[in-house]
Amino acid sequence: MDETREKKMTIKRTSKYKSDIAGWLIILPSIILFAFFVWEPLIESIRLSLYSAKGMQTIEFVGFDNYAKIFNHPDFAAALRNTFIYIVWSLVIGFFVPIFLGVLLTETVHLKGFFRFGIYFPNIMPGIATVMMWGYFFRPGPTGVLNILLEKIGIEPQVWLTNPSWTIPLIILTMTWKGAGSTALIYMANISGINPELYEAATIDGASILKRVRHITMPSIFSLGKTLLILQVIAVFQILYEPLIMTNGGPNNASISIMQLVYNYAFRDFNYPMAAALSVMICLVLVVLSGTYFKITKEKEY
Known part of the structure; x- marks a missing residue:
């Protein structure tokens, strides 16, 4: 045996x-x-990042001098501050819009397929084309599309993207228009998985749409919302081509991001060691954010 x-x-x-x-x-x-x-x-x-270089050819070992130069660079503080402002505005504008659209799609009875396509359509467009289109829309002066429309109702042309106070919110508005549709469909799929008997019981008890959303829908998508929030922060932290194309980081560094600073080091100044050093710093931040994301998703699985 x-x-x-x-x-x-x-x-x-x-x-x-x-x-x-x-x-x-x-x-x-x-x-x-x-x-x-x-x-x-x-x-x-x-x-x-630990060497000085001429082009891509390393010359001598300099340790953490490149990191020190980044912290002392006049554009670093502005880029870091703007990146966090991007994140805050993306949470204020871009986080709640997909939730609203997802709930609205779920509650829609007629032409649901048409509205799904309409909401998702901006995601089909290439990102560069979207940014260029909105750049023409918000162009300051009498040639901007929005200013032309405002002129028709007697409002003077506005500066829009050349106004430091409005630059970042308008860029985030562009990103929200581009990406909210796909996230809304994710929320809608999650809401569709909620037991319909809960909604039927609430309707019989006389609960309005707002009460059904507040007491049934929102608690059910809370875990998904936490996951998508972390993913949104990770994505917005790496924002690059939107401010690069729409404003080139201006006016006066009002919209420059940390990733655009990497781009400037590498492709404008051809200072590859400093670009590499800043990339390593960004990588460390993203590792922390990704660890937070995995921790949240693991708790969700349990």
Whole structure:
């Protein structure tokens, strides 16, 4: 009996090892590609950030001097401040709009498919084309589309994107128009999974739409909202081409982001070590945010 049991255990271990090897062989190409396109550039960026360079050719080891130069650079404080302002405005404007649209789509009875397509349509457009279109829309002076429309009702042309107080909110408005539709559909799918008997019971008790949303819908999408909030913060922290195309970081660095500062170091000043150093700093922040995201999603699974 003991020999038979031992043989069975040996067969199980062998089959387990074979299945493990097969699994590793399946994912091995993905691991190699991931290491080549992610880990190797990351390690090279860390190495480059510790050297002075002429172009991409390293000259001498300087330690953390590039990091110190970044903190002392006059644009760093503005870029860091603006990045957090982007995040705040994205939560004020962009976080609640998809929730509202998702609830509205769920409560819509007629032409639901048409409204789904209309809300998702901006996501189909290329990002650069969207930014350029809204840039023409908010162009200051008499040639801007919005100013032309306002002139028809007797309102003087406004400066819009050249007003430092309005630049970041208008860029966030553009991003919200572009991305709210897909997030709204995620909320709508989550709301559709709520037991309809809850809504029926609330309707029988005389609950209005607002009360049904407040007491049934919102508690049900709370966990999803936490997850999407962290993902939104991670995405907005890496904002680049919207301010780059619409304002080029202006006026007077009023809309420059931390990622645009990396772009300026690398492709305007050709200072690749400082660009690498700032990229490493951004990577550390994103690691913290990603860790928070995984912690929240793990709690959601439990």
